[in-house]
Amino acid sequence: GDSWTPSEIRATPLPLLRWADSKDVWQMMVYREEATKHNRICRLFEDPTNFLPRMRAILIDWIMEVCEAYHLTRTTFYLAVDYIDRYLTVNPAVPKNQLQLIGITALFIAAKFEEIYPPKLSEFSYVCDGACSCEDIVQCEISILSALEWDLNFMTPTGWLNLYMQIHCLNENTGKDPNFNF
Amino acid sequence: MYCTVDKSHTSGAPATQARNAKDDMVDDEEWKNLGVGLPSGVTMREKKSGALSRMQKLKKRLSHSFGRLTVSKEDPEDHVSGKLPYNGYSDEFLDRLEPNGNIPEGKADLKYTDWNTVRGHNNRVVKRQLSVSSDSKLLDDDIREEARVILRPRKPPRPKSEVLLNNPGSEHRRTKRFSAFGGDSPFGKSEAYIKLEQLGEGSYATVYKGYSNLKNQVVALKEIRLQEEEGAPFTAIREASLLKELKHANIVTLHDIVHTRETLTFVFEYVVLGTPGEEDWPGVTTLPGYKPHKLGQYRPRKLGLYWPRLHDVVQGEAMATALLQLDPAHRLGADDAMCHPYFNGLPKKLLELPDDVSIFSVEGVHLYPEHYTAIK
Numbered sequence: 001g002d003s004w005t006p007s008e009i010r011a012t013p014l015p016l017l018r019w020a021d022s023k024d025v026w027q028m029m030v031y032r033e034e035a036t037k038h039n040r041i042c043r044l045f046e047d048p049t050n051f052l053p054r055m056r057a058i059l060i061d062w063i064m065e066v067c068e069a070y071h072l073t074r075t076t077f078y079l080a081v082d083y084i085d086r087y088l089t090v091n092p093a094v095p096k097n098q099l100q101l102i103g104i105t106a107l108f109i110a111a112k113f114e115e116i117y118p119p120k121l122s123e124f125s126y127v128c129d130g131a132c133s134c135e136d137i138v139q140c141e142i143s144i145l146s147a148l149e150w151d152l153n154f155m156t157p158t159g160w161l162n163l164y165m166q167i168h169c170l171n172e173n174t175g176k177d178p179n180f181n182f
Numbered sequence: 183m184y185c186t187v188d189k190s191h192t193s194g195a196p197a198t199q200a201r202n203a204k205d206d207m208v209d210d211e212e213w214k215n216l217g218v219g220l221p222s223g224v225t226m227r228e229k230k231s232g233a234l235s236r237m238q239k240l241k242k243r244l245s246h247s248f249g250r251l252t253v254s255k256e257d258p259e260d261h262v263s264g265k266l267p268y269n270g271y272s273d274e275f276l277d278r279l280e281p282n283g284n285i286p287e288g289k290a291d292l293k294y295t296d297w298n299t300v301r302g303h304n305n306r307v308v309k310r311q312l313s314v315s316s317d318s319k320l321l322d323d324d325i326r327e328e329a330r331v332i333l334r335p336r337k338p339p340r341p342k343s344e345v346l347l348n349n350p351g352s353e354h355r356r357t358k359r360f361s362a363f364g365g366d367s368p369f370g371k372s373e374a375y376i377k378l379e380q381l382g383e384g385s386y387a388t389v390y391k392g393y394s395n396l397k398n399q400v401v402a403l404k405e406i407r408l409q410e411e412e413g414a415p416f417t418a419i420r421e422a423s424l425l426k427e428l429k430h431a432n433i434v435t436l437h438d439i440v441h442t443r444e445t446l447t448f449v450f451e452y453v454v455l456g457t458p459g460e461e462d463w464p465g466v467t468t469l470p471g472y473k474p475h476k477l478g479q480y481r482p483r484k485l486g487l488y489w490p491r492l493h494d495v496v497q498g499e500a501m502a503t504a505l506l507q508l509d510p511a512h513r514l515g516a517d518d519a520m521c522h523p524y525f526n527g528l529p530k531k532l533l534e535l536p537d538d539v540s541i542f543s544v545e546g547v548h549l550y551p552e553h554y555t556a557i558k
Contacts, residue, residue, distance in 0.1 A: 055244075097245045097248065099248060112413075113419055126241065127237070129241045131244070142441050142443065145419075150422045
């Protein structure tokens, strides 16, 4: 379906924020995490006869390296991992020679979603050393976007961390600097 | 790092000093990996000098590694114990690998780190593992057992997986299925929409009036050409994923997305009031945010055409139209609305009520909850 209601609306554990209603912030963040959770089945990675987890580990290591080489943000990396996991959940029987293509395309989409200056398509193709052409990546983009139902706005760990750091600063600054604002 | 210096003064023992320094470096590295504490730019700049050689190193075809991975040992359970998660391998595990990638007897207990427990720590582990895994030392290189692995009895997959696995045409189907709403949903297919006349054109997309066979209603089709080198434009990716989350009366609703190799079409609700212009809203073109090329050209339609239920109520369409005028000067205000013929059937007393008295205090006035479907 195209809508998802969180199983429960939990009371916000967040303190009072100056820049927004903390209940709204909490619900929105939980929603954005849970909205994508229902199509990411973690059991996919528990079957010991399945090689997917080990391939995934290699793939993600490599993606981490690509992120570093192209100076992509950590958020982009987490988004790409989320896209890969959700895509593999929808298509668990994907041939292993397609995994690198799926990985680089997920990163391509994540970079376009998140980065100010995303690398060019040709640069993504380049790091695959001929394994994935630009044409392959564009074609794969269509199938990933449709498999993910265009739900790309996943709440990444860095998103949570960002909020926690702000709350930490808020606590440290309370009373000291009344003009402090996020 | 300053604390290392402090410790050296107090402890004086070289061994401890070295140990502390090492620990601190590890901590620092972990923080960097987490992207916390230090601006991420710092790490990046340090690495920049080696970018060229790095790029050469990371340029690779992973399928070779995967090929070796898919190969099973004589007894895969030996190195893949069924109970533990094994997304990350510890340093110890990698250090103890035999040249062929096997885990030596008795070292199996060292092979796992729990991916879920300490992310920051594992990030470091994963980084270290990189050179090893990508050089495929981790993996053996015989391929002959591959078929056997595939035939191995497996846990029954979820029903959806079963269909995909057993259907020989599944791959074909996957590439053909462009539905943004997944599965066998009728959405996401271009057959579901009839393209009618063009409504407007911008630098980024062309907007057509269309008809949805699924919802039997008029829609706006925003067609984005994908002639670009870069696949789906990043503006479209952001627009679609953000609009999908937004359901609000004041935000145009994104009904569906049709994605093909040549075009990307967003199916929007049809804006019935039309694009504001000088003829129906004098002065609108001088407003600061007015950008006709972004608005597209919609002609106004009668509200009753889209919401026939307005005809069920006497003066319903007239009232709604009067309230929804683009030009504020012609728009019906709250006070005047009370005198609109739409309310003729109500007790006259209502109009004379003081501001602070509820309308439900008037005899015969009740609130009947109505289902949301009225205007949908």
